[in-house]
Amino acid sequence: MEPVVVVGAGLSGVTCARELAAAGVAVRLVDRGRRVGGRMSSRRLDGRYVDLGASYFTVEDDGFAAVVADWETRGLARQWTDTLSVLSPDAEPQTKSGPVRWGSAGGLRSLVEDLATDLDVELGTHLKALPEAPAVVLAMPDPQAVRLLPEGPSHDAVRRRLDREFEPVLALSARWPERSWDLDGAFVNDHDVLSWVADDGRRRGDGAPVLVAHSTPAYAAPHLLEPQAAAAPMTAALRDLLGLTEPVETYLHRWSVARPAGERDQPYLLEDTPTGLVGACGDGWGATSKVETAWRSGRDLGRALVARLA
Numbered sequence: 001m002e003p004v005v006v007v008g009a010g011l012s013g014v015t016c017a018r019e020l021a022a023a024g025v026a027v028r029l030v031d032r033g034r035r036v037g038g039r040m041s042s043r044r045l046d047g048r049y050v051d052l053g054a055s056y057f058t059v060e061d062d063g064f065a066a067v068v069a070d071w072e073t074r075g076l077a078r079q080w081t082d083t084l085s086v087l088s089p090d091a092e093p094q095t096k097s098g099p100v101r102w103g104s105a106g107g108l109r110s111l112v113e114d115l116a117t118d119l120d121v122e123l124g125t126h127l128k129a130l131p132e133a134p135a136v137v138l139a140m141p142d143p144q145a146v147r148l149l150p151e152g153p154s155h156d157a158v159r160r161r162l163d164r165e166f167e168p169v170l171a172l173s174a175r176w177p178e179r180s181w182d183l184d185g186a187f188v189n190d191h192d193v194l195s196w197v198a199d200d201g202r203r204r205g206d207g208a209p210v211l212v213a214h215s216t217p218a219y220a221a222p223h224l225l226e227p228q229a230a231a232a233p234m235t236a237a238l239r240d241l242l243g244l245t246e247p248v249e250t251y252l253h254r255w256s257v258a259r260p261a262g263e264r265d266q267p268y269l270l271e272d273t274p275t276g277l278v279g280a281c282g283d284g285w286g287a288t289s290k291v292e293t294a295w296r297s298g299r300d301l302g303r304a305l306v307a308r309l310a
């Protein structure tokens with residue numbers, strides 16, 4: 001029996017598993033998906049990858065900066081922009097400068113795949129219960145993690161702490177024959193349907209005339225059972241916002257569990273239970289929910305487990 005089973009091969013789970021493996025701790029890493037990456041999701045549409053989950057990442061932590069510098073050196077990650085637009089139906093467009101936003105020529109999933117290169121990942125393994133192991137890491141959003149806990153009081157302390165709600169988002173990819181807009185990405189304020197638009201060709205660096213628009217959580221919520229019904233209204237909203245013609249191709253992806261709501265400062269969870277240690281990590285663990293938070297949470301939980309198991 002491996003001392004640690006990590007469930008979830010998104011960025012946090014892969015980072016946690018790497019930390020354990022680097023310290024010589026045997027680890028089993030499983031994911032229900034066909035590929036690693038979780039919400040850093042890139043789907044092949046019309047012969048190229050489109051980022052349908054995370055749009056970009058930013059870098060503050062020195063440890064993450066070292067990982068990103070290595071990706072950049074090897075041509076996997078690229079600096080996209082530090083200037084984004086701010087659009088609103090009732091106001092003049094503005095631009096806003098901020099931290100450098102990073103993208104990836106191969107799609108953000110390729111970065112998680114790179115980190116997982118030396119790990120054995122059991123893909124297509126959808127666990128329905130906590131696996132038997134001295135330590136189990138749930139590297140996923142709270143609503144998914146809580147489903148794996150056994151009924152009854154044995155894991156009540158863990159269940160109580162896995163209480164963060166996550167909001168849904170619909171992501172629409174739309175392709176035109178050529179680019180007729182001039183923005184890298186845009187926060188959309190005060191809009192009934194859209195919250196964000198990104199130029200996928202510019203962030204990926206291949207120049208393809210493809211936009212990805214994200215819905216507001218409020219628009220996504222009633223569309224989760226039949227998300228495809230939202231494709232036409234989202235396309236119309238995007239065309240209206242940017243003054244565009246009809247796209248030649250669209251694709252809609254549903255994220256039922258996309259972004260954590262509220263706040264939580266703890267970097268990870270680690271509890272003793274009657275079945276062994278249970279940990280949790282991911283972007284729901286840390287002050288701001290983002291790619292870097294998921295990386296840091298996975299790293300910190302990995303280190304804490306190494307210390308406990310030594």
Ligand SMILES: Cc1cc2nc3c(=O)[nH]c(=O)nc-3n(C[C@H](O)[C@H](O)[C@H](O)COP(=O)(O)OP(=O)(O)OC[C@H]3O[C@@H](n4cnc5c(N)ncnc54)[C@H](O)[C@@H]3O)c2cc1C
Nearest residue numbers: 008010011012032038039054055056127282283290291294
């Ligand atoms: C629409 C959208 C836009 C975003 N935009 C940005 C952005 O612009 N910038 C930014 O920094 N972040 C953004 N994010 C957030 C970013 O994607 C996440 O912070 C990060 O990918 C989280 O990684 P994770 O490892 O915590 O979780 P996940 O990537 O969700 O990984 C969890 C994994 O667990 C697996 N899993 C779940 N349940 C089971 C089970 N029972 N058995 C086996 N496997 C299971 C899943 O398949 C998944 O692979 C966005 C997210 C979404 C959805």
